[in-house]
Structures are given as structure tokens and as C-alpha cells.
Amino acid sequence: MAKFVALTIIVIAIASAVPVVMHTWVAPADVSTHGHLIDEQMSETMLEAGAAFLAAQIILAIFIWQFSNPGPDAKIKTFPGGAKGLVIAALVLVGAEVLALGVFGVKAWADVYLTAPSADAMPVQVQAGQFAFYFRYPGPDGKFGPLHPELINEATQNLFGLDPEHDLDSRDDIVTAEMAVPVNKEIHLLMHAKDVGHSFFVRELRVQQDFVPGLDVSLHFTATRVGRYEIVCTQLCGLGHYNMKAYLDVLSEHDFNDWLKKEAAMQ
Amino acid sequence: MHDISAHAAQHQAPTSFIRKHVFSLDHKVIGKQYYALALLAALSGMVLSWMMRIHLGWTNAAIPGLQLLSKNGAPGGVITPEYYLQLMTMHGTIMVFFVLTTAPFAAFGNFFLPIQVGAEDMPFPRFNMMSFWVTFLAFIVLMSSFFLGDGPTLGGWTQYAPLNAVGGIAGPGQGLGVVLWATSIALFCIGQLLGSLNFISTTLDLRVKGMSLMRLPLSAWAWFITSCMGLTAFAVLMPACILVILDHVAGTSFFVASGLVLNDQLVPHSGGSTLLWQHLFWFFGHPEVYIAIVPGIGIVSHILMANMRKPMLSQRVIIYCMGALAVLSYMVYGHHMFVSGMNPVSALAFSFPTLVITIPATITVLIWVFSLYGSRLRINSASLFALGFISMFVSGGVSGFFLAQPSIDIMLHATYFVVGHFHMVMGVAAMFGIFAGTYFWFPKMAGRMMNETLGRVHFWLSFVGTYCIFMPFHYLGMAGNVRRYASFPEDFLKPLIPVHRWITVAALITGAAQLIFVYNLIHSRFRGKPAPDNPWEATSLEWSTATPPPWDNFGGKLPVVYHDPYQYGVQSSLGDYVMQASPEQVKTEREEK
Numbered sequence A: 001m002a003k004f005v006a007l008t009i010i011v012i013a014i015a016s017a018v019p020v021v022m023h024t025w026v027a028p029a030d031v032s033t034h035g036h037l038i039d040e041q042m043s044e045t046m047l048e049a050g051a052a053f054l055a056a057q058i059i060l061a062i063f064i065w066q067f068s069n070p071g072p073d074a075k076i077k078t079f080p081g082g083a084k085g086l087v088i089a090a091l092v093l094v095g096a097e098v099l100a101l102g103v104f105g106v107k108a109w110a111d112v113y114l115t116a117p118s119a120d121a122m123p124v125q126v127q128a129g130q131f132a133f134y135f136r137y138p139g140p141d142g143k144f145g146p147l148h149p150e151l152i153n154e155a156t157q158n159l160f161g162l163d164p165e166h167d168l169d170s171r172d173d174i175v176t177a178e179m180a181v182p183v184n185k186e187i188h189l190l191m192h193a194k195d196v197g198h199s200f201f202v203r204e205l206r207v208q209q210d211f212v213p214g215l216d217v218s219l220h221f222t223a224t225r226v227g228r229y230e231i232v233c234t235q236l237c238g239l240g241h242y243n244m245k246a247y248l249d250v251l252s253e254h255d256f257n258d259w260l261k262k263e264a265a266m267q
Numbered sequence B: 001m002h003d004i005s006a007h008a009a010q011h012q013a014p015t016s017f018i019r020k021h022v023f024s025l026d027h028k029v030i031g032k033q034y035y036a037l038a039l040l041a042a043l044s045g046m047v048l049s050w051m052m053r054i055h056l057g058w059t060n061a062a063i064p065g066l067q068l069l070s071k072n073g074a075p076g077g078v079i080t081p082e083y084y085l086q087l088m089t090m091h092g093t094i095m096v097f098f099v100l101t102t103a104p105f106a107a108f109g110n111f112f113l114p115i116q117v118g119a120e121d122m123p124f125p126r127f128n129m130m131s132f133w134v135t136f137l138a139f140i141v142l143m144s145s146f147f148l149g150d151g152p153t154l155g156g157w158t159q160y161a162p163l164n165a166v167g168g169i170a171g172p173g174q175g176l177g178v179v180l181w182a183t184s185i186a187l188f189c190i191g192q193l194l195g196s197l198n199f200i201s202t203t204l205d206l207r208v209k210g211m212s213l214m215r216l217p218l219s220a221w222a223w224f225i226t227s228c229m230g231l232t233a234f235a236v237l238m239p240a241c242i243l244v245i246l247d248h249v250a251g252t253s254f255f256v257a258s259g260l261v262l263n264d265q266l267v268p269h270s271g272g273s274t275l276l277w278q279h280l281f282w283f284f285g286h287p288e289v290y291i292a293i294v295p296g297i298g299i300v301s302h303i304l305m306a307n308m309r310k311p312m313l314s315q316r317v318i319i320y321c322m323g324a325l326a327v328l329s330y331m332v333y334g335h336h337m338f339v340s341g342m343n344p345v346s347a348l349a350f351s352f353p354t355l356v357i358t359i360p361a362t363i364t365v366l367i368w369v370f371s372l373y374g375s376r377l378r379i380n381s382a383s384l385f386a387l388g389f390i391s392m393f394v395s396g397g398v399s400g401f402f403l404a405q406p407s408i409d410i411m412l413h414a415t416y417f418v419v420g421h422f423h424m425v426m427g428v429a430a431m432f433g434i435f436a437g438t439y440f441w442f443p444k445m446a447g448r449m450m451n452e453t454l455g456r457v458h459f460w461l462s463f464v465g466t467y468c469i470f471m472p473f474h475y476l477g478m479a480g481n482v483r484r485y486a487s488f489p490e491d492f493l494k495p496l497i498p499v500h501r502w503i504t505v506a507a508l509i510t511g512a513a514q515l516i517f518v519y520n521l522i523h524s525r526f527r528g529k530p531a532p533d534n535p536w537e538a539t540s541l542e543w544s545t546a547t548p549p550p551w552d553n554f555g556g557k558l559p560v561v562y563h564d565p566y567q568y569g570v571q572s573s574l575g576d577y578v579m580q581a582s583p584e585q586v587k588t589e590r591e592e593k
Helices: A002-021 A035-067 A082-114 A253-265 B017-022 B027-057 B081-117 B125-147 B176-205 B218-249 B274-308 B315-329 B333-337 B344-356 B358-371 B381-403 B406-412 B416-446 B452-478 B494-527
Strands: A122-129 A132-137 A174-176 A179-182 A186-193 A198-202 A207-211 A217-222 A227-232 A245-251
Touching: A002 A035, A002 B381, A002 B452, A035 A082, A035 B358, A035 B381, A035 B406, A082 A217, A082 B344, A082 B358, A082 B406, A122 A179, A122 A198, A132 A245, A174 A253, A179 A253, A186 A198, A186 A207, A207 A217, A207 B406, A245 A253, B027 B081, B027 B125, B027 B416, B027 B494, B081 B125, B081 B176, B081 B218, B081 B274, B081 B416, B125 B176, B176 B218, B218 B274, B218 B315, B274 B315, B274 B333, B274 B358, B274 B381, B274 B416, B315 B358, B333 B344, B344 B358, B344 B381, B344 B406, B358 B381, B381 B406, B381 B416, B381 B452, B416 B452, B416 B494, B452 B494
Parallel strands: A122 A186, A179 A245
Antiparallel strands: A122 A132, A132 A174, A186 A217, A198 A207, A198 A227, A227 A245
16 A cells, blocks of 8 residues: 555656656747746756655655555664754755745846836837727827826727827827737837736736736836737636737837838728 | 643533534534534535536536526526636635635644643633634625625635725626625634634643643644734734725725726726735735645644654754744745736845745655654555645645746746646645544544545545646646636637646546545444544544543543653553653653654
8 A cells, every 4th residue: 555655656746747848838939038037947947846846756755665564573763864964954955946046036037127128118008908908109209198087988989098189199199909019129018907907918928917006017028029929818807807818919110110000090 | 831720711511402512612512613614615615616627628518507506607507707707716715714724723723722732621712612603604604695696706715906896897796795705704814813812822821731832742833823823814814804895885995096997987986005905915815825734734743743653853843844934924925916016126025035935844844754764654544645745735835936936927927837836735735634634533523433445545536636636737827828717718728728628527536536535524423433542542632531532621630741742662551652641751762862
């Protein structure tokens, strides 16, 4: 019985590691300038956590195999080194791992969150509401008009609550249902929640950030590969949460300019 | 430590049925009541998870009879997206509060803490009785929300603001459903606060002569540390829930910011903070993880030593580690909020202690595993679940390394990786602790032995089954599978549906295996072999008294403690152990002390 327990633990441990080693289920390839830092951090953590996982399970199994149901003459023994050795080993090994992961992991986080966008980053505003994203581009004047929540009206397609009659800056704003950005151009994403909490997650961009109702937050990224990617909501926002998504088109500069002109003409 | 006679509970032996079995002041009856409530809640939560899993595997499948529970939520037995979220919310709430907190802490702790310290009862028996009945009322209030016209709340067990505060305009169940949820949890908090006060004062004031703090069994230490956490964590959640209720019924705006628009209507609130709820919730929420798991750490250590026939390499180190986990649990809560919109610099401040908390957890695992070395390990249902606990605790723990790092959290936050992590480490591991405790202590609680063969079958199906369910959760998360989605329509998640179907089948089989446990529990209660006073040849005080214990625990004669709690591997008149309450002087067989 005990040996069967031990074997089961080992089989489960190895079987659990196989899909990770074989990359059976992995995130899609990174298409951002900062994403490789996250991927490298993930790989390093996987290596260390995976080794700890396998070692702990296998040692547990070996001891169960070896020391269960012994004969009546079996003597009690104590592990050489005792608790002190184990505590020191844990402090040194895990402590070093904690420091390494903590210190090196900061770089990827800092790249996204602790650095300001460059001065020529292109601003795009995204508004999240039950259960759709809408996007706003500032138009030729480079300025967003102010928002008036009381003017929001889906029937008249005033999705952001703009007042172009009174606000000059709003007149050339371009509102779209899909997001497009030029490739290799830094984007400064300004995030605004209309109603409840939502989130902006694009796996390929290695970007995830919650919207905070009442508090506009921002992030910046640069997409490096032309393509069409899904934007999904990851913050439970109500019954249609599972279906709240939009598309991000990463276009060449020429295609992006054409797209923006077309969208401007439709306003 | 004080003279027990001056502090013991003063209530008399009950005579009427009501005072004996319903509104009882006896900590043992209250412990059993908590256990029964946890069992009922666990079965309810499990059935809800079955429905969710069937829906995730086969979205259009009709579940026969489900329309009877909710005509609108499951027309024709097919679960709607909103009903999926409602089932999910209730599953999480029931499991976290009414199972993982109730069973290992309130149930076992109530029954065994007074006996393990040598007391006749808790110092405040009326508070103790009230604590159970308030908790029971909380459960009834929560379950009653199933019968609302638009069903229970769909906001998840975390109930993020402002979805939880703007009212029914935000969706089904977000009006009265949220109010009932918050009322239930506030009541639950009151119950646990009363319980924690009793646990703390029992441990500090009612220890019998000779029972120094370091002679307390590790299970008693775990309940004591957990009650200290409970006292502080629930004291924060309760007012937070009251504030949510006020936002609904009194027109306040604690959690609703200005200028929000729902259905083209300006929400009539202003000036609140949505992030405030997250701070209050997770200040409770992360200690809650340890409220669920620390009792398991103590229970498993207690059971392992009785079955290894030797003490741990160091009980003292395990006590320090449980204490460190408790203290650090308050300093790490912000790792749930890395991408919430809080100041990104604070993410680093929360990340470091989250990584550091792995050190006491690792030391605990190392002490357990290397204590097995040179032991005379007895394999039975209780020790199997204790060993399974270690395996699960390791598996769930290592994934914490990923989620502790804000940069990696960008990819894994709100994915199934998180679901896999917390189910393994605070769900399954804690459940294994509950099962280990049940198989170990059932003879003392019920006076009868459980069926060992059924116990082993239950272990095998549960151990393999839970790995089949929760390991794939991690793979789904790494592939970017977002959690809390009612289905996976034609989008990037579609290729992952076969994995979900595998998990669903595994969940149905593993869930069915739990019925073996329920059968064993009920059958053994009435037909089990009569249990001797000390069937496991264990040393702590609960095994010194009669089985089942008399109403005053020790038959009017309080024990005196002469030994450390785990004197195994010695030579005594009884064999290889000596009871804590035995004055016999013994010689150790161990090579080292």
C-alpha cells in the first residue's frame, strides 16, 4: 500500500511536469517590446519552482516507500543535521531565490508601470462599459475633449458623453469600436471605466490592467508585429462578462493612417 | 496558566433534548454542529461546482431538474451566463466561509481545543453557542438568496466594487442578492469573532496544571494562531459588509465613485472609492487563506506524529512558522491587486513579503518530509490524507512563486492559473486536512471507528482525482484562459475546451467519490465498530479521556500534564509512547533528542 502511494506521487509529479516541458499549452508569441522580460521571468520561475516541486514530491515519495510499515525491530532514527540544518538550508536556498526573483522581476514590471511614456507616444483612450470597449483618438488637434457622463447615450451613439457643440477639443475626436495602432509605435493608453470594474487584457502584448471606476489609469506599450489580436475583459463585470471583447489591429503606419482617415470620415 | 477550578465554565450537565442537542453550551456538541454545517455546505458547494463544470464542458447541455431551482436561470435545465456566475459566486462563498473556515477551525477546534488544553469547556459557553447559531443563520440567509426572483448575486466571492454597490441596475442579483450576501457574511464574521475570543481565552487561561504553552499540541497551537488571525481579519470584513449594505439601503457612497453611467442613467452616488473595497476585502482575504490552511498544518502535524511513532524534527520550528505565516499574511494582501490600478510602486512592497512567506512554508514542508526519515510510518486513512495534504500543499505552494511577482502576474492575473493555485493550496489541501482530522478523531467524536477500506478508496479517488482537476487549471492559465467566463464562444479560448471537458469528467468522478466518505461517516456513526479510548496509541489529552468524552470532558477529575505532547519512540509500560497525563518516567529510543 505504502509503496503504491509513493509510486503514485512520483507518477503524478512527472505527469504534471510533462505538459510544461513539452510546451503543450502556452501563451501565444509575444508581440511587444517589453514582453520578453515577462517571458524570461516566467521561464526562470518555472525552472526554480518546477525543480522544487519535483524534488519535494520525489523525496516525500522515497521516504514513504522506505519508512512505512517497518518490522517490529526497526529503530527510530533522526535525519542527520536535524531541524537546524533544514532551517538554514531553507533560509539560504529559498532566501536566495526570493532575492533573485524579487530583484530581477522588478525590471519587467518597471518597464511597463514605473516608466513614463515617451513624449511622442500616441495617445489612445479606451472606455470600458457593460459589455463593450470603445476607443477614442484625439484627431488632428492632438487633444481629447472633456467627458460629460450625463450626456452618454447609446441610442444617439454618444458613447463617451462628448459635447462637440460646446467643447472645441471634442469636435475632431474619433470614436471607434475597434482599436488600431501603428506597428513599432509607442501607445499611451488612457483607461476610463464608464460603469463598473473591467480589465484590458491582450495576451500577445503581455498587457493586463484593470479599469478603476472614478479613477483614470494609463499604461504604455509598443506592438512589434502586424496582426489582429483579441482584447478581452478579465474583471468580472456582470452577466455579459464572458463576451466582452474587442479587436486590436496592429497595422503598418500607412495602413493605420488610412484606417484613421476612414474612421474620421464616418464620425 | 491559571488554576482551572477558578476559570472553568460554570454550566451544568444539560438534561433536556433542546439544551443537550440543539441550543447546547457544550463545546463538543457545538463542534459537531459546526461539522454538520460544514458537511451540508460542502455538499451544496460541490453540487454547484458540478453544474458549473458541466456548463463549461458542454455549454448547451441541459441538466435535468435544474429549471426547478431557477426557471429564469436555467430554462429547460440549460444554464444561462448570468446563472453560471450566480452558481460560481455561491460556490466560492459557501466553500471559503462555510467549509474551509468552519470545518478545520470551528468544528475540530471547538471539539478538541478545550480537551487538548485540559479544560472542561470554553470560558464563554453562551458566546460559543451564539457563535454557531449566528453562523447557521448566516448560511440560511445566504442560501435564501437562491429563491429571489433574479437569483443570488453574480459578483463572485470577492464581490468587487462598484458592481456590489450600485444595485440591481448592474445585473441580476446585484440588488437584494448583494444585500443578502453582505448580511450573511457580516453575520458569519460575528460568529467567528465570538468563536475566536473563546479560542484565545481557552488557550491562554484554561490550560490545566503542567500544560505550558510549549506542551500544547501543534493542533492547539494552530487553532490559537488561527483565532488570533480571525479576530483581526473578520473584524475588518464585517464593517466592510455593513458599508456595502449602507450603499444599497441608506444612499451612502462608500464604494461608488462619481459620474458612473449604467443603462444610460447617471448613478446617483458620488465620492466613493472602488479600490477601498479591494483593500478592505483583501486585508481580510489573504489572512483568510491562512485561516483555512493553518489549522490543517497543525492537524496534519498532530496526526503524522501519531502515525510516524516519533516526534517532528522540531515542533517549536513549526509553531514559529505558523506564527510567521499569520503575521506575514497581513503584509502580502496587495499581491491580489497588482494590476488593480493601485500605485504600481506599492506592488513591489507587497511582492517582497509574498515571496518571503514561502520561507516559513518551505521550512514547514522540510520539517514534515524529513521527519518521515527513520520513522515507523503507519499507513491508514488518516495518515494517507495527511501525506496527501503535504503533496497538495507543495503543489499549490510552488505556484504561489509565480503569482507573487507583479511582472508575471500581468499574464496570470484573473486566469485559471490563479484558480488552480488557490484550489490546490487552500481548497484541496485544507480539505485533505479536514479528511485526515475526520478519520483520526471520528472515534473520539462518535465513539465508533470509521470503515478503513472505504477510507482508503476515498483517499485514492480523491488524491488522483484532485490532481486531474487542478493541475490542468494551471496549464489553462498559462495559455491565457481567463476565469469567471460562463462559456468560451468563438474566440481564443475555444481550443482549450477539450481540457475543460477533461476537468469536468474528473470533477464529476472525484465529487462522486466524496459520497463514499459521506456514506462511511453516516454508516460508521451508527454501525461502526465501537472505538476504544485510544485507538491510535496517541499521547495528547483527548486520548486520555473516555470515548466519547463525558460532558465535562474528564469526568470531574482534571488531568495533570507531565510530558511534551509527542512522546513517541520511547520505552514505556504502554509501548512506544507515553501519554501527556501519565506520570511515568520514560527513556527515549531516539538517537537524538
